[in-house]
Amino acid sequence: xxxxxxxxxxxxxxxxxxxxxxxxxxxxxxxxxxxxxxxxxxxxxxxxxxxxxxxxxxxxxxxxxxxxxxxxxxxxxxxxxxxxxxxxxxxxxxxxxxxxxxxxxxxxxxxxxxxxxxxxxxxxxxxxxxxxxxxx
Numbered sequence: 001x002x003x004x005x006x007x008x009x010x011x012x013x014x015x016x017x018x019x020x021x022x023x024x025x026x027x028x029x030x031x032x033x034x035x036x037x038x039x040x041x042x043x044x045x046x047x048x049x050x051x052x053x054x055x056x057x058x059x060x061x062x063x064x065x066x067x068x069x070x071x072x073x074x075x076x077x078x079x080x081x082x083x084x085x086x087x088x089x090x091x092x093x094x095x096x097x098x099x100x101x102x103x104x105x106x107x108x109x110x111x112x113x114x115x116x117x118x119x120x121x122x123x124x125x126x127x128x129x130x131x132x133x134x135x136x
Contacts (some may be wrong), residue, residue: 045130046058047107052130053083056099056112057123063093064120071115077112094122 026032075082081103086095101108116124
């Protein structure tokens with residue numbers, strides 16, 4: 001059931017919000033506000049170290065001495081958190097590894113930190129999410 005409420009914003013803030021709506025292709029302000037609220041609650045779940053899912057992406061130089069072996073060893077240390085891994089050859093020198101992970105937020109973050117800090121990893125990112133079960 002939808003409930004209606006109103007809010008008051010300074011004109012400048014509303015202009016910025018309306019530009020955000022256009023940039024992110026929302027159909028209306030309500031959809032954008034719902035999305036922002038959900039994201040805030042999902043962030044709270046991460047901060048409370050609840051059960052979460054995420055995607056770790058790594059771009060690395062496959063010529064780096066023993067890097068592939070180190071990436072595999074770290075993944076084995078966290079095997080209970082790894083749902084799936086995909087390895088893609090980007091070009092002659094670079095690989096992309098995408099790792100779907102699940103677990104307590106702090107442990108997933110720890111896994112991501114260990115992988116992205118390896119020498120030879122050119123870029124690393126953890127995209128965090130959760131079901132937001134408390135929102136349903």
